[in-house]
Amino acid sequence: MSSAVLPPRPPCTRDLATKQRGLRRALVFAVISSLVVPGIAAGLIMIYLNLQQTIASDARARSEKLTDLLQAGLERPLWDMAPDSAEPLIAAIAADPSVIAIDVTDPAQKTVLSHRNDAAPGTEPIVVSRTIRHNGERLGEITLRYSTQAATDEAWRASWRLAVIIAIQLLASLALLGLWLSRRVLRPLRTLGESAERIAGGDLQTPVASFGCDEFGNLAERLDSMRQTLAESVDSLEEQVEERTYALKAVNARLQSTLGELQRMQSHLVQAEKLASLGSLVAGVAHELNTPIGTGVTVVSTICDKCVELRRQIDAGIRRSQLDAMLDDIAQAGALAQSALQRAARLVHDFKQVAVDQTSARRREFRLRETLEEMMAAVKLRHKHAPVRFEIDIPADIALDSYPGALEQVLTNLIDNAVIHGAAGRPSCTIGISGEILDSSARIVVADDGNGIAAANLARIFDPFYTTRLGTGGSGLGLSIAYNLVTGVLGGHIRVESNPGEGTRFSMDLPVVAPEQRSDLKQADRSDAMPTKPPSR
Numbered sequence: 001m002s003s004a005v006l007p008p009r010p011p012c013t014r015d016l017a018t019k020q021r022g023l024r025r026a027l028v029f030a031v032i033s034s035l036v037v038p039g040i041a042a043g044l045i046m047i048y049l050n051l052q053q054t055i056a057s058d059a060r061a062r063s064e065k066l067t068d069l070l071q072a073g074l075e076r077p078l079w080d081m082a083p084d085s086a087e088p089l090i091a092a093i094a095a096d097p098s099v100i101a102i103d104v105t106d107p108a109q110k111t112v113l114s115h116r117n118d119a120a121p122g123t124e125p126i127v128v129s130r131t132i133r134h135n136g137e138r139l140g141e142i143t144l145r146y147s148t149q150a151a152t153d154e155a156w157r158a159s160w161r162l163a164v165i166i167a168i169q170l171l172a173s174l175a176l177l178g179l180w181l182s183r184r185v186l187r188p189l190r191t192l193g194e195s196a197e198r199i200a201g202g203d204l205q206t207p208v209a210s211f212g213c214d215e216f217g218n219l220a221e222r223l224d225s226m227r228q229t230l231a232e233s234v235d236s237l238e239e240q241v242e243e244r245t246y247a248l249k250a251v252n253a254r255l256q257s258t259l260g261e262l263q264r265m266q267s268h269l270v271q272a273e274k275l276a277s278l279g280s281l282v283a284g285v286a287h288e289l290n291t292p293i294g295t296g297v298t299v300v301s302t303i304c305d306k307c308v309e310l311r312r313q314i315d316a317g318i319r320r321s322q323l324d325a326m327l328d329d330i331a332q333a334g335a336l337a338q339s340a341l342q343r344a345a346r347l348v349h350d351f352k353q354v355a356v357d358q359t360s361a362r363r364r365e366f367r368l369r370e371t372l373e374e375m376m377a378a379v380k381l382r383h384k385h386a387p388v389r390f391e392i393d394i395p396a397d398i399a400l401d402s403y404p405g406a407l408e409q410v411l412t413n414l415i416d417n418a419v420i421h422g423a424a425g426r427p428s429c430t431i432g433i434s435g436e437i438l439d440s441s442a443r444i445v446v447a448d449d450g451n452g453i454a455a456a457n458l459a460r461i462f463d464p465f466y467t468t469r470l471g472t473g474g475s476g477l478g479l480s481i482a483y484n485l486v487t488g489v490l491g492g493h494i495r496v497e498s499n500p501g502e503g504t505r506f507s508m509d510l511p512v513v514a515p516e517q518r519s520d521l522k523q524a525d526r527s528d529a530m531p532t533k534p535p536s537r
Contacts (some may be wrong), residue, residue: 043166047159058155059098063126063146066093070142071130074104074113078132078139083112090115093144100125100145107138124148188220195223204231292340299337306330362405363514368398368435368442375408383419387428394435398442402514406489413478414446414506422450422504440512441492447505453498461496491515 070093077086083104090102094115104113125145132139195208208224210217310318310326318326372394380390400407415431423429429450436443453461462483486494492510 059151292344295340418448422448449503
């Protein structure tokens with residue numbers, strides 16, 4: 001089984017070459033800090049001490065040695081009162097170019113012998129004095145002035161040789177140390193880094209190179225053990241992923257099937273709710289039409305009776321006054337019948353439009369206020385005995401390109417919910433429907449000043465089958481259907497605000513141009529728009 005590819009490194013991770021350069025710099029800095037700097041400091045101290053020793057020790061020792069020779073060589077000439085016999089000795093001593101001056105004085109501090117070397121360097125000399133004695137008697141004093149320039153030059157030459165030796169030793173040490181670090185530190189690190197890169201890249205099959213029994217060897221063994229553990233974990237994880245994937249596919253298939261069933265049930269419930277609303281509408285229409293139709297039937301029956309009586313009176317002989325009275329009665333009855341039938345025709349027209357919209361998914365352009373007024377005719381009939389008052393505040397120029405049937409269904413459900421729950425147990429309740437245009441959407445608000453909704457129920461009012469009137473005729477589908485229609489067919493959003501005892505406010509933001517729906521809605525649209533065959537006469 002192939003190993004899974006692990007996640008890539010974060011962007012801030014540097015490559016292997018950069019890591020090696022950083023480690024090399026760190027090692028060089030550590031070596032310079034621990035070896036080179038102390039070595040240079042020690043070398044400088046040694047050079048300084050050697051220079052001081054050469055100047056202060058060697059030059060003084062030579063000057064004192066020469067003075068001792070002069071002291072020994074002048075004892076006899078001064079005892080014999082023949083100081084000139086010491087001239088060769090003084091000349092031999094003065095042959096040293098560092099000798100600046102030789103002065104020999106008698107006990108009375110009178111100079112008996114003197115030598116000056118004008119070619120001697122003019123540096124600050126070393127002055128050495130000795131007393132010349134013979135058998136304890138003081139014969140005089142010799143003073144030697146000795147220059148340190150030659151000793152200084154020799155000391156500097158020795159110091160430079162020492163500095164060169166120290167530099168060569170440091171370079172050789174650095175070269176050997178660098179070679180050792182490269183072979184024993186950098187090369188194992190580079191190999192381990194390459195192995196880590198392969199592991200990070202997903203290659204869990206290539207083993208990690210082995211080293212000796214030192215720390216790098218232990219690190220390589222642990223890295224290889226980690227690689228093997230990761231490979232086993234990845235293999236196990238792949239098996240688990242395959243098992244989980246298979247299980248998820250099975251669960252997804254069941255969920256898809258359940259979702260399809262729920263969607264079909266929702267469609268059936270929506271259709272049932274529409275049919276129930278339509279049934280309530282038909283009942284209201286029938287009740288409302290009974291009055292004008294009954295009036296019309298009564299008036300027409302009266303006209304028929306009047307016509308029979310008129311024919312009878314014509315046959316018996318009728319006076320002009322009786323004829324005029326009879327015609328006036330017939331005219332009044334006809335006007336009354338015409339008014340009743342016109343009222344019935346208007347009701348039929350309005351309710352037909354509402355019924356067509358609520359039972360189809362037809363999309364069209366419509367005026368929001370006109371559609372609402374047509375719908376409110378049926379709503380007011382259904383709730384004419386409820387203690388509610390309706391207020392409509394919608395501008396006449398708000399036009400939508402949407403689905404009026406779905407919108408009427410939503411508004412009907414919201415108004416019914418306000419009447420059933422908001423006005424329950426109250427002497428009066430005001431339900432307001434308002435609308436306004438906001439950019440490319442229309443905001444429609446249905447608000448009441450009724451009982452309100454408890455906070456515990458507010459979060460669940462759009463859940464299917466959730467109702468506080470369980471067992472009293474409430475199905476718990478009205479607001480759920482309204483929510484699905486607003487967010488689905490109408491392509492908008494709906495929210496609710498409520499406080500117990502202060503009323504409830506539903507706000508809908510709907511696009512002025514509704515989104516396109518599924519092909520079945522379009523097909524229903526086309527079927528609704530198809531002309532039907534006129535009835536045969």
